[in-house]
Amino acid sequence: MKERDFIRKICSRIGFPPSIPVGPGDDLAVLDIPAGKMVFGIDSITEGIDFYPNESPDAPSPISVGRKAALVNLSDIAAMGAEPFCMVASATIRKGLPDDYLQGIYAGLLSVEKQYGLYLVGGDITASTGPTTLTVAVLGSSPYKQLLRSGALPGDYLFVTGVLGGSILGKHLEFAPRIAEGLYLAKTGLAESCIDISDGLSTDARHIAEMSNVNIDITETAIPVSGDAFALSGKDGKSALYHAINDGEDFELLFTVRRDNASRIIKEWPFETPLTMIGSVREPDAGEQPGGVFIIGPEGREPLPDKGYEHEI
Secondary structure (H helix, E strand, O other): OOOHHHHHHOOOOOOOOOOEEEEEOOOEEOOOOOEEEEEEEEEEEEEEEEOOOOOOOOOOHEEOOOOEHHHHHHHHHHHOOOOOOOEEEEEEEOOOOOOOHHHHHOOOOOHHHHHOOEEEEEEEEEEOOOEEEEEEEEEEEEOOOOOOOOOOOOEEEEEEEEEOOHHHHHOOOOOOOHHHHHHHHHOOEEEEEEEEEEOOOHHHHHHHHHHHHOOOEEEEOOOEOOOOHHHHHHOOOOOOHHHHOOOOOOOOOEEEEEHHHHHHHHHHHOOOOOEEEEEEEEEOOOOOOOEEEEEEEEEEEEEEEEOOOOOOO
C-alpha cells in the first residue's frame, strides 16, 4: 500500500473533540492545551525485541502490538499522576510486512484512543530494510501534584498495586494502566514518590531509592505474587517469588506513603485494584551506600540483586 493511501485510510477513522481543532493531514496538529502542567513521554517497541509477528501461532496479533505501544506510555502517565490527552505515532515498517498487519497495528492504537480518550493527532510512516519499530509519544496534563521518583523519605512505607510476576504469559500485551489510581494518589497527595513497574520490582524499587537518596527494605512475605508467576514457575523451574521480584512489564504502580498516611490509604482506597504494603524506606546504615534495595526474609535483611530487565545497547 502507498503511504498516502494508508494515511487517508487511517485519518478517515479518527474523530476529534473541540480541544483538537486540527489533527492529522497538516504539517502539525493544533491543540487547545488543558489547564495545569503538561507531561510528555515517548516509548518504542521493536520487532524481534518486543514482538515477533511471524514467530509462531502464539505470536501477538497486530492489534495487540498497536495497543501495547500506546499502553506502555499510559502506564508512565499513570505513574506521574497525570491524565492522557493525545499521542503521535511513528512507524518504521519492514518492507514485506503484510498490509493487513500494518492496518492491525493502527487499529490497536485507535482502540486505545476510544478506550482512554487518547487521541492520535499525527505521526509518520516510513519503510525500512530493518525490523519494524513503532514509536508512540504521549502528551498529558498534570492538574495535581506531580508524582516523581525522588520524593521518598526515611520512615515512608512502600506500596504496590495489583499482583506481580509472570507477565510474559499475557499481561505484558494486555494490561490496564493504573491511570485512575495515579490520579487519586496525586489529587489526595498521599503518594510521595511513584514509578510504574516496567522493568521489575527489584529494578524499579532501586530507581526510587537512587533518585531519593535512601535505602528500601522489602518484606519477602508481603510481595503479592500473581497466579501467572506460579504458572511460569512450573514451566521454567524458577520460583514464583523470583518472578514476582524480577519480571518486567507488570505495569503496576510502586509508590511511597508517609507513615502518618499509611493507615488512611489502606482504609480509604476506593479501587478494586489490590493495594499491598510491601516495605519501608530508611536512612542507610553505617557502611551502606544510599540507593540500595534489601529483602527481609527468613535469614534477615539481605541486599536484593537487581535482576530486572534492562536493554543491552
